[in-house]
Amino acid sequence: MIRQADPPILLRDVIDDLDAVVGLLERNAPYTPLGGWYRPGADPDAATSPLWFQNDWVHADLEVEGAALFLHNERMIEAARRYYGAGSIAPHSVYVNQMAAIERGGPAHTDNPRFRGRDRSNTPMGLLRTMLWSGLFERWNIVQATSIWWMNDVEGGGFRYWPDGPDKPPQRHVGDVANTALVGDNHGMFHQVEPVGPFDRGTLRVSPRAELAPLADGSGEWAVTDRGAVRFRAPLERFRVSVLWKADVYPSEAEKRRLADDTLSLADVVRIFDDDLARRGEALRLDPDRLDDPERSLALSAVYPEARPVDAVPSIFDPEA
Numbered sequence: 001m002i003r004q005a006d007p008p009i010l011l012r013d014v015i016d017d018l019d020a021v022v023g024l025l026e027r028n029a030p031y032t033p034l035g036g037w038y039r040p041g042a043d044p045d046a047a048t049s050p051l052w053f054q055n056d057w058v059h060a061d062l063e064v065e066g067a068a069l070f071l072h073n074e075r076m077i078e079a080a081r082r083y084y085g086a087g088s089i090a091p092h093s094v095y096v097n098q099m100a101a102i103e104r105g106g107p108a109h110t111d112n113p114r115f116r117g118r119d120r121s122n123t124p125m126g127l128l129r130t131m132l133w134s135g136l137f138e139r140w141n142i143v144q145a146t147s148i149w150w151m152n153d154v155e156g157g158g159f160r161y162w163p164d165g166p167d168k169p170p171q172r173h174v175g176d177v178a179n180t181a182l183v184g185d186n187h188g189m190f191h192q193v194e195p196v197g198p199f200d201r202g203t204l205r206v207s208p209r210a211e212l213a214p215l216a217d218g219s220g221e222w223a224v225t226d227r228g229a230v231r232f233r234a235p236l237e238r239f240r241v242s243v244l245w246k247a248d249v250y251p252s253e254a255e256k257r258r259l260a261d262d263t264l265s266l267a268d269v270v271r272i273f274d275d276d277l278a279r280r281g282e283a284l285r286l287d288p289d290r291l292d293d294p295e296r297s298l299a300l301s302a303v304y305p306e307a308r309p310v311d312a313v314p315s316i317f318d319p320e321a
């Protein structure tokens with residue numbers, strides 16, 4: 001199945017009070033290296049992590065002070081409403097990425113899906129992604145709008161995206177991105193962070209224990225400290241800072257209420273996959289007790305492969321990187 005989204009909506013001059021964003025960044029330091037499902041089982045003491053730091057500002061159980069600036073941002077909400085022609089936009093997540101000195105791109109990807117009744121809290125991420133690419137669970141897919149906002153213009157750090165589908169050439173948002181946002185469907189549209197400067201020292205790598213925080217030495221600079229040593233320091237404006245915003249999208253409040261009880265159980269997932277596998281003449285079946293078994297996950301995703309977008313730049317997480 002090829003998913004294809006409309007091009008995202010570009011907003012300019014999104015945030016009036018940029019000092020408030022600096023305050024948010026400072027209050028919520030330190031930041032830790034990107035972990036998660038791209039890098040399972042990383043050795044906590046090996047210098048394997050690029051300078052790609054992340055922190056949550058809003059999720060189901062959290063809303064840090066001042067995050068309303070993004071969470072309830074009227075421009076983002078209005079753009080999402082326009083993009084989807086939807087009556088109900090329910091923002092639920094805000095998180096921030098800070099990056100520097102990464103000579104390769106991030107992974108070209110679509111964002112991880114959620115389904116009513118099934119998300120990463122109760123279902124392996126690999127299975128959720130295969131559910132998406134199978135097209136068998138569209139009825140339960142929770143449509144999510146995404147906004148990406150950029151704080152500053154840095155060396156490199158462009159945003160590469162595939163608004164015409166993964167088999168058509170990508171477009172780029174680069175060069176004049178400070179205080180702009182792109183609002184659209186990052187769950188349906190492939191996208192990728194291009195290499196991030198400064199480029200004069202290769203890709204720096206630190207351990208998963210590293211932290212990014214403002215220095216307290218009066219310099220105004222931020223520093224990456226890893227196991228007691230400063231590995232990189234620079235003014236905040238040299239870091240590629242982006243703030244991600246996500247909202248659930250429903251045609252109307254009434255429709256949102258109507259759908260709330262229509263949820264997927266794990267047994268439903270197994271049954272729907274098994275029926276489809278049988279219909280396709282595949283011998284493979286799901287084992288409800290071993291849904292995160294790597295070999296079976298690979299076999300299942302081979303039946304329902306993800307698209308690979310054309311003209312992606314090499315990723316920092318490619319095995320040869």
Ligand SMILES: [Fe+2]
Nearest residue numbers: 110111186191
């Ligand atoms: Fe993404």
